[in-house]
Amino acid sequence: MKIVYNGEKDSRQFKNVIGETVEALLKADDKVVWLDADLMGCSGTNKIKDDRVINCGIAEANMAGIAAGLSAAGMKPYAHTFGPFASRRCYDQVFLAAGYAKNPITMIGTDPGITAAFNGGTHMPFEDVALYRALPEATIFDITDVPMLEAALKMAKDMPGVKYIRVPRKDSYQVYEDGAEFTPGKAVVLREGKDGVIVASGIMVHEALQAAEKLAKDGIEMAVIDPITIKPLDVETIRAYAEKTGLVVVAENHNYIGGLTSAVQDAVCGMALKFGYVAVEDKFGEVGPVDYLRTQYDLTDDHIVKVVKGLK
Amino acid sequence: MTTKELEKFALEIRLATVECIKSRGFGHIGGSLSVCDALAVLYGDIMNVDPKNPAKPDRDKFVSSKGHAGPAVYATLALKGYFPKEQLLTLNQPGTNFPSHCDMNKTPGVDMTTGSLGQGTSEAVGLALGDKLQGRNCTTYLMVGDGEANEGQVWEAAMFTAAKKLTNLVWLIDWNKKQLDGYVSDILEPFDFEEKFRAFGFDACTIDGNDVAQLKEALSKKATDKPIAIILDTVKGKGVTEVEEAAGNHSMNVGAEVFDGWIEEIKGKLAALEA
Ligand SMILES: Cc1ncc(C[n+]2csc(CCOP(=O)(O)OP(=O)(O)O)c2C)c(N)n1
Ligand SMILES: [Mg+2]
Numbered sequence: 001m002k003i004v005y006n007g008e009k010d011s012r013q014f015k016n017v018i019g020e021t022v023e024a025l026l027k028a029d030d031k032v033v034w035l036d037a038d039l040m041g042c043s044g045t046n047k048i049k050d051d052r053v054i055n056c057g058i059a060e061a062n063m064a065g066i067a068a069g070l071s072a073a074g075m076k077p078y079a080h081t082f083g084p085f086a087s088r089r090c091y092d093q094v095f096l097a098a099g100y101a102k103n104p105i106t107m108i109g110t111d112p113g114i115t116a117a118f119n120g121g122t123h124m125p126f127e128d129v130a131l132y133r134a135l136p137e138a139t140i141f142d143i144t145d146v147p148m149l150e151a152a153l154k155m156a157k158d159m160p161g162v163k164y165i166r167v168p169r170k171d172s173y174q175v176y177e178d179g180a181e182f183t184p185g186k187a188v189v190l191r192e193g194k195d196g197v198i199v200a201s202g203i204m205v206h207e208a209l210q211a212a213e214k215l216a217k218d219g220i221e222m223a224v225i226d227p228i229t230i231k232p233l234d235v236e237t238i239r240a241y242a243e244k245t246g247l248v249v250v251a252e253n254h255n256y257i258g259g260l261t262s263a264v265q266d267a268v269c270g271m272a273l274k275f276g277y278v279a280v281e282d283k284f285g286e287v288g289p290v291d292y293l294r295t296q297y298d299l300t301d302d303h304i305v306k307v308v309k310g311l312k
Numbered sequence: 313m314t315t316k317e318l319e320k321f322a323l324e325i326r327l328a329t330v331e332c333i334k335s336r337g338f339g340h341i342g343g344s345l346s347v348c349d350a351l352a353v354l355y356g357d358i359m360n361v362d363p364k365n366p367a368k369p370d371r372d373k374f375v376s377s378k379g380h381a382g383p384a385v386y387a388t389l390a391l392k393g394y395f396p397k398e399q400l401l402t403l404n405q406p407g408t409n410f411p412s413h414c415d416m417n418k419t420p421g422v423d424m425t426t427g428s429l430g431q432g433t434s435e436a437v438g439l440a441l442g443d444k445l446q447g448r449n450c451t452t453y454l455m456v457g458d459g460e461a462n463e464g465q466v467w468e469a470a471m472f473t474a475a476k477k478l479t480n481l482v483w484l485i486d487w488n489k490k491q492l493d494g495y496v497s498d499i500l501e502p503f504d505f506e507e508k509f510r511a512f513g514f515d516a517c518t519i520d521g522n523d524v525a526q527l528k529e530a531l532s533k534k535a536t537d538k539p540i541a542i543i544l545d546t547v548k549g550k551g552v553t554e555v556e557e558a559a560g561n562h563s564m565n566v567g568a569e570v571f572d573g574w575i576e577e578i579k580g581k582l583a584a585l586e587a
Contacts (some may be wrong), residue, residue: 036493038459038462038491038492038493038499039492039493040493041492041493041560046493055493055499055500056462056500057459057462057491057499057500058429058430058459058460058462058463058491058492059462059463059464059500061464062464084428085428089428118336118338118339118404118412119412119413119427120404120411120412120413120415120427121411121413121415121427122379122413122425122426122427122428123413123427123428286411287404287408287411287412288404288405288406288407288408289406292406296406
């Protein structure tokens with residue numbers, strides 16, 4: 001896996017990438033269906049002309065149930081809405097009609113955590129990962145960059161179970177080379193280091209890489225791992241780095257309860273090591289620009305540096 | 313208030329709404345502007361509220377289940393004297409009390425937290441039921457978006473309202489024909505709202521929801537044994553020509569000079585009304 005990270009913003013916007021990838025998937029596979037809940041403008045799918053792109057209206061629970069039914073009828077449904085509505089708002093439908101009844105579907109939740117920004121607390125999911133982690137056989141992708149988004153959308157199509165893809169609508173920093181391929185449950189080591197490991201997902205990968213760079217200047221060599229999927233989690237790789245370095249810090253755009261922090265804690269439980277996290281401290285969301293929210297919830301590279309140094 | 317006074321109040325609400333959204337540069341302008349006339353009549357004439365005592369238990373209450381109409385609600389409350397008007401200019405700024413979506417814990421005078429569409433309907437049912445159970449003589453007014461009516465929860469709440477004869481809850485449907493991705497009828501055809509509500513057991517009517525006189529008449533009616541549902545035939549973006557005509561007018565992001573043009577248009581109408 002080639003890492004192309006250079007700390008600069010990708011010129012591509014996630015939502016356009018969703019639109020283009022979905023259009024290609026629809027062409028390639030006549031079983032693919034895209035459902036949306038009056039947010040096609042936000043998923044970049046509003047320009048696609050295809051009978052299998054269906055706007056269900058603002059009715060997320062209905063949409064999730066329809067997705068499960070389509071799946072039972074032999075289709076491969078994707079369903080999109082904002083993160084809170086792709087998790088909380090339709091959880092029972094996803095859980096039973098898709099998960100329990102074993103009808104594979106892919107749910108896409110845009111603007112996870114602080115990236116909900118100006119839509120504020122009602123739209124800011126810090127709990128979506130927790131919900132999907134508690135769903136048996138689910139797969140959770142916290143999207144880091146454009147190549148990972150493309151790969152996740154393609155992979156999800158033929159995977160069993162419920163897939164949940166959480167992804168911002170706008171900016172990202174490219175980490176992986178274009179066309180990169182991933183395996184669910186297989187983490188990617190982005191940076192080696194002997195003094196500890198930062199396990200980071202989604203928008204926090206960029207912060208973790210920045211933090212590792214800053215720490216290296218102070219002589220602290222941190223490895224950085226992107227789990228790719230929070231569930232299934234690459235327990236083996238995470239435990240190996242925990243064993244090797246004795247220090248683990250998790251960074252996620254989510255409540256520390258139930259998300260990646262909890263998942264990594266479960267993975268390293270019983271090991272003798274130092275453990276810390278950079279995540280939302282069991283708080284509700286609030287409105288504001290992303291940069292303000294990043295500092296408000298301490299989801300910054302500097303905070304990662306502080307947590308690592310505090311454990312040293 | 314006289315019709316002319318209500319028209320003036322509605323224009324003042326529009327003006328403050330546009331100024332509020334201008335302060336941030338973007339926001340939910342279409343669905344805010346469509347409800348300004350209803351807000352003017354409710355807060356100007358119909359509702360028993362006291363800006364000095366916003367939590368008075370037996371006040372009438374207002375729930376904008378379409379929580380993204382926040383700017384119009386805030387503008388109305390500012391003009392009523394709940395807080396200084398300058399505060400409207402902190403919309404969505406760090407630490408603000410004026411977020412995109414209505415928040416009862418942040419903004420004085422906001423009676424219910426909304427933003428996840430559909431939920432405000434049940435919340436309003438709860439408010440009205442709570443008032444009824446405690447013997448309070450007051451009414452809750454509920455504003456629902458026509459796109460929002462896609463949500464099944466809206467119809468669960470509607471069924472409850474009529475089945476339990478909750479006549480102290482008045483439903484208002486902002487039938488502005490558009491939701492986020494486009495026309496309501498292209499996305500999920502609602503057919504006839506008035507007939508639907510009647511079939512659900514309401515005393516339903518349709519009026520010009522941007523006409524204060526019609527609003528006043530409809531809202532002055534007392535419910536008998538059936539709760540009232542008023543379908544407001546409105547225009548999304550009402551009162552600012554460019555917004556009315558824009559294809560995508562749900563949330564708009566424009567330059568300060570464009571906002572200034574919109575503000576001038578509203579000020580012109582205010583001047584014409586006063587002349
Ligand atoms: C449950 C839920 N799903 C999606 C959204 C995103 N959203 C906000 S406003 C809106 C469109 C609302 O349309 P309508 O109710 O017609 O409002 P109006 O035209 O009055 O602005 C959507 C989809 C939301 N806020 N809540
Ligand atoms: Mg509408």
